[in-house]
Amino acid sequence: GENVEQHPSTLSVQEGDSAVIKCTYSDSASNYFPWYKQELGKRPQLIIDIRSNVGEKKDQRIAVTLNKTAKHFSLHITETQPEDSAVYFCAASIKGAQKLVFGQGTRLTINP
Amino acid sequence: EAQVTQNPRYLITVTGKKLTVTCSQNMNHEYMSWYRQDPGLGLRQIYYSMNVEVTDKGDVPEGYKVSRKEKRNFPLILESPSPNQTSLYFCASRGHGGYTFGSGTRLTVV
Numbered sequence: 001g002e003n004v005e006q007h008p009s010t011l012s013v014q015e016g017d018s019a020v021i022k023c024t025y026s027d028s029a030s031n032y033f034p035w036y037k038q039e040l041g042k043r044p045q046l047i048i049d050i051r052s053n054v055g056e057k058k059d060q061r062i063a064v065t066l067n068k069t070a071k072h073f074s075l076h077i078t079e080t081q082p083e084d085s086a087v088y089f090c091a092a093s094i095k096g097a098q099k100l101v102f103g104q105g106t107r108l109t110i111n112p
Numbered sequence: 113e114a115q116v117t118q119n120p121r122y123l124i125t126v127t128g129k130k131l132t133v134t135c136s137q138n139m140n141h142e143y144m145s146w147y148r149q150d151p152g153l154g155l156r157q158i159y160y161s162m163n164v165e166v167t168d169k170g171d172v173p174e175g176y177k178v179s180r181k182e183k184r185n186f187p188l189i190l191e192s193p194s195p196n197q198t199s200l201y202f203c204a205s206r207g208h209g210g211y212t213f214g215s216g217t218r219l220t221v222v
Binding site: 001006034043044045046049089099101102 | 145147152153155156157160170202209210211213215216
């Protein structure tokens with residue numbers, strides 16, 4: 001089945017700098033790649049997603065890129081702010097999102 | 113307000129004592145799923161349901177049961193809980209806007 005690997009497990013950046021989190025997936029049939037943000041003690045919340053017919057998607061300070069050939073996708077956060085501190089999860093779905101497989105998570109800390 | 117409601121939020125129980133975690137959504141979603149979250153392992157799918165009376169195993173179904181008698185409800189049942197089921201559990205439903213997660217249930221089995 002699908003396997004999603006996420007790196008790094010922890011990431012610390014200075015406020016205002018950019019942060020990049022990378023994920024790889026194993027099943028070329030995957031066609032939907034969401035990213036979730038989970039603040040301490042709260043539920044995961046969708047922040048951005050991309051489908052396999054698109055190479056890049058942006059939403060203000062957040063962007064996601066997808067390389068189908070290499071089977072990897074990345075989350076880019078620019079001009080980081082303290083409220084960006086959280087755990088971020090990537091995920092991949094197989095065959096129309098019937099099953100969503102998550103990466104292991106990245107704990108992002110923004111240092112003031 | 114569109115939401116997924118889980119209960120209870122916190123539960124401490126003893127090994128072998130049957131328990132049920134309830135999940136309800138008000139978005140008329142057909143697809144619902146249960147995940148467990150453990151440090152360093154991310155979220156792993158336990159069971160999912162494509163519609164009423166249609167359920168299937170996820171990646172870690174051992175020790176769990178589910179039922180889907182109504183579209184809005186998808187309870188998670190632990191018939192005989194064991195300490196390795198101590199975890200943070202999330203219910204989710206899926207619509208056109210992606211997955212919506214419940215607030216989570218932190219279960220401790222002693």
